[in-house]
Amino acid sequence: MGRRRGEVQILIDILEISLKGVKVTRLMYKANLSYSTLRKYLLAMSKQGLIVKVCNNDGSSAYCATEKGKLVLDRLKEVKYVLHV
DSSP: OOOOOOHHHHHHHHHHHTTTOBOHHHHHHHHTOOHHHHHHHHHHHHHTTSEEEEEOTTSOEEEEEOHHHHHHHHHHHHHHHHHTO
């Protein structure tokens, strides 16, 4: 049986997937998270200014990483590399 991902890896996954903007359903499947779990992360990340919800002209909405989110993503990747995790 494989190891479970930690919170840091889930944050990295969400931020990487949302770099160019992504709808909730695609984000849920790509990050391999349940809807309720994804909502918790999106809420927390939105409060921290790491991700923002963008409304499209067709009425749909997407999530996109902010500049702060991109910076945090880079730093998390650096830490992960240094620690060889």
